[in-house]
Amino acid sequence: MPNAKLQSYLHFHVIVFIWGFTAVLGALISIDALPLVFYRMWLASGFIFLWILYKKKPLKMTAKQLLILASAGIVIALHWLTFFEAIKVSNVSITLALIATGAFFTSIMEPIFYKRKVIWYEVFFGVLVIAGLYIIFNVETDYVLGIILALISAFLSAVFSLINGKLAQKGDASVISFYELLIGVIAITIYLGFDTFIGEASAGFTSEFFQLSNQDWLLLLVLASVCTAYAFIASVAVMKYLSPYTIMLTINLEPVYGIILAFFIFGSKEEMNPEFYYGALIILSTVVLNGILKNKDGIGRFAKRRKMR
Template sequence: MPNAKLFNYLHLHFIVFIWGFTAILGELISIEALPLVWYRMLLASMFIYVYIYFKKLSLAVTRKLFFTLFLAGIVIALHWITFFAAIKVSNISITLSMLSTGAFFTSILEPIFYKRKVIWYEILFGLLVITGLYIIFKVEGDYFTGIVYALCSAFLSSVFSLINGKVAQQYNPSVISFYELLSGVGIVTIYLLGVTIFGTTTEGFTVSFFQLSTSDWMFMLLLASVCTAYAFIGSVQVMKYLTPYTVMLTTNLEPVYGILLAFLIFGEAEKMNPQFYYGAAIILGTVVLNGIFKNAKKRKREETLGNITK
């Protein structure tokens, strides 16, 4: 069992590294955010369907669950569109540092979503995140649009995780992911068809929309297969062996891996003002502290329940 734990811990780090590489691919792929997400969701849903087919999993879901997954699919599509839009108009470092605020948005939305009281340290950590954001806005004002896009993406990521949190424990994650991706690409397709018919000739399903370069196809296939389908299935697998706390802390390394990779690959284009890194460190540190506090509270509650049942 210890060997299995170590293997899955290393596997999780590899998956988080892959997630960090997603931003790199978003920069390398030359097409805009909307067609990029359309291709990603379409190809990833196909890859996951192949996995479901060979695993002989049932795709039967209730009508209520389908509408929940449909809503989640819209949210994840918007999350990815704003994520890649942020990269296109700013850079990877800005986008990934802002994405770390997802935990802050979750701490605000969770009491509303699950009807629980706000915890005192969540307010304190929220103020720290705002401080980190203020520092970044102050020194990187030229990237204002990218920062706003990335914050929207972080907010949508939080909403998506809260929706998924209610269904992921009850149903097969691969089936859930398949319907969410399919719903997302369906909504984007309807939008693009509407633009094609009623909009301008420069947007929507034009001839150029389907004319990807060889490098774009290669990066897109890598994004859809390894960074989406494989990473999702792999992350579900490691959760059988690792605690949610370990998974959460390790996942917080995604922006660190992504920013380091971006600097190594793109060099000076990703070099930021030193104060930017102070602000990013405050945000990331707050996220980690929030996880530590939550884990300590959960452990204390479990110990109390254990003593009562003795």
């Protein structure tokens, strides 16, 4: 089925391009990270719920599954909060370059989580990632907070992928996503509600929280529908026709697409010191090489797991 494979390959590139555009949208939306994630998760869970109704998928889950989904939902909420906050306090280039370390964190935790042996080249790539981070920390001293937040976000992304790797084996991916997003945003809602009653006047659900510009509403709808609900549902469909190797290499283009997009949209704000690009290139290269070697060894678990950005 060569035509289906080619169409799926091109379609997947579009999806990865959309994932890269997520960071740009985060910079364009004027509201803070917390309300941004709140609105994104509410809207995206609603869109996925409509898809589930359309496909007539069963929503039944056991208590144990819901407990695991709850932990995954909270992790993805924290991942997005740190991701968008990193963009707000630094820029898209810094955030996307550091998010690529998620594969490094996964390689550290996966042997423990899945009870497998540590692979020699993962240790070597880990050293290279640390070297890349050292270069970036040294040259981009104005963005230390953004770098730290992006690293936390990358770590949470790795935790989420490991949890989801087991969940995806036992349930429908869209139903799992619906519960994760819904539970994650319920947790944020409880936090905001608590803040409203005991926090300062500027905390929680204030009148300003619900006063969004028309542009922000439009960008949030694009973020929730196209970049979240559509990109996920479409990625699940096209991955049936692609090898884990192709998936891994294509996903690794996300920060490249995002950084290029950000440069064209934001211009000089995204220009970094040359040393930053050396450090980012080291990190991205280790991620690509890790994917190639995993595919040859027949491991490739990370490539098979669902991605959320």
